Amino acid sequence: MTPIPLVILEEHHEAFILWHHAVRGGWMGPAGNVLLHADVHADMRLPAPGEAAPPPDAELADVAAWVYERLDIAAFIRPALARGLFRRVYWLRRRHDARLKVRTFGPADGSDAWGALTPGAGVSNEIRAAASSAVEWIPLTERQVFTESGPVVLDIDLDYFASDDRTGGTLDIPVTRAVHDTIRRDRYHRLRLLLGGRFQLVRVGRRHFIRLVPGAASAKAEAPHPEEVRRRVATLGDFLAANRVSPGLIGICRSVRSGYTPMESGRVAEEALLEVLGDLYPLNARTIDEVLRPSGPP
Numbered sequence: 001m002t003p004i005p006l007v008i009l010e011e012h013h014e015a016f017i018l019w020h021h022a023v024r025g026g027w028m029g030p031a032g033n034v035l036l037h038a039d040v041h042a043d044m045r046l047p048a049p050g051e052a053a054p055p056p057d058a059e060l061a062d063v064a065a066w067v068y069e070r071l072d073i074a075a076f077i078r079p080a081l082a083r084g085l086f087r088r089v090y091w092l093r094r095r096h097d098a099r100l101k102v103r104t105f106g107p108a109d110g111s112d113a114w115g116a117l118t119p120g121a122g123v124s125n126e127i128r129a130a131a132s133s134a135v136e137w138i139p140l141t142e143r144q145v146f147t148e149s150g151p152v153v154l155d156i157d158l159d160y161f162a163s164d165d166r167t168g169g170t171l172d173i174p175v176t177r178a179v180h181d182t183i184r185r186d187r188y189h190r191l192r193l194l195l196g197g198r199f200q201l202v203r204v205g206r207r208h209f210i211r212l213v214p215g216a217a218s219a220k221a222e223a224p225h226p227e228e229v230r231r232r233v234a235t236l237g238d239f240l241a242a243n244r245v246s247p248g249l250i251g252i253c254r255s256v257r258s259g260y261t262p263m264e265s266g267r268v269a270e271e272a273l274l275e276v277l278g279d280l281y282p283l284n285a286r287t288i289d290e291v292l293r294p295s296g297p298p
Contacts, residue, residue: 003284006250006277007291008270011258012043013071014288015155015251019080020063021291022153023056027249030056031084034148036245037077038092038236039157040260044105044137045075053079064292073258081105081135086153090140092239094160094232106134142239151248154240156273159255161232162224162265172202172209180208223262230272237276250277 005027007018022028037043050070054063071079080086089105140146183189184201191199191210200211224232239245252273255261261269277283 001282003282004247004250006252006283006285008285008287009251009253010288011255012039012073012157012253013067013076015253016067016071016076016079017060017064018249018251018288018291019085019153020056020058021060022249023085024060028085028151028153032087033085034150034152035077035080035086035089035155036092036146036148036152036247037089037155038160039155040093040159040163041074041157042091043074043077045072046078047071047075053083056083060292073255073260078105082107084133086135087133088136088138088148090138090146090148092140092142092160094142094235096139096141100139102136102138104134105137142235146239146243146245148245151246154245154247154250155253156236156251157253157255157261158266158269158273159260160236161229161269161273162262163260171212173212175208175210177208180210183210223265226265226268229265229268233269233272233276236273237280240280247281250281250283 005022005025009015009018019028023030047070051066054066067076077086077089081089180201180203183191186192195212198213200213202209202211252270254266254270256263256266274283274285
């Protein structure tokens with residue numbers, strides 16, 4: 001059997017780089033693919049308005065530069081939808097809110113922001129048609145049946161097995177004591193006016209920080225026991241086997257640098273996941289750094 005390309009990503013916006021590389025290397029089609037996204041988070045945010053996305057025939061280095069400059073770690077799927085890469089997205093989670101329903105995303109969904117992501121002139125009719133079509137987005141759990149029979153793009157975030165939204169959702173910016181005290185005393189400081197409760201002033205010993213808190217504050221998660229992490233990995237493996245999921249491409253995102261996956265849990269999950277996937281499929285594994293290194297064909 002032909003080995004399935006598996007690429008380990010440091011953070012999840014790098015998936016867009018991987019998919020661009022995969023199309024050029026023939027690992028996935030240029031349009032109309034199916035994405036199975038195993039992640040605690042939906043990652044369906046639109047990027048902030050700015051420079052238009054590189055065209056489908058852009059050099060990998062140009063795409064990577066755009067991704068690292070323009071995309072955050074929750075805004076990489078929608079640009080792929082706007083390019084027509086996927087016709088259907090399954091968001092796989094161990095548990096979903098029962099109120100979450102199937103919905104569609106498409107050109108009418110993102111106005112100007114969506115338009116800046118669509119492919120420009122000179123693309124094939126296949127890509128143009130896919131980019132102008134609505135995409136079905138389907139919440140899925142491991143207890144449900146996955147009905148896709150053809151090749152899928154399998155995208156797994158290690159936070160699926162151990163997630164820490166408190167650490168991953170905050171950023172500490174070091175500042176001087178003078179700046180810290182100025183903000184604390186000034187009730188009309190622009191940070192207060194623009195961010196409100198989305199930032200905190202923090203002192204650790206003699207060091208001072210502005211802590212950005214993008215969402216609602218939550219309790220710091222306790223990292224699960226390594227055996228629980230391995231059990232969760234095995235359960236995902238059982239789901240893939242029982243549903244005969246046939247990936248043409250696999251991406252594994254560590255999410256350790258951003259803090260969403262605790263470091264030790266991530267190490268355990270990655271080791272166990274590679275073992276489980278290796279038992280299911282023939283694999284050709286590499287890292288995103290190896291993909292970005294200009295050392296030959298994909």
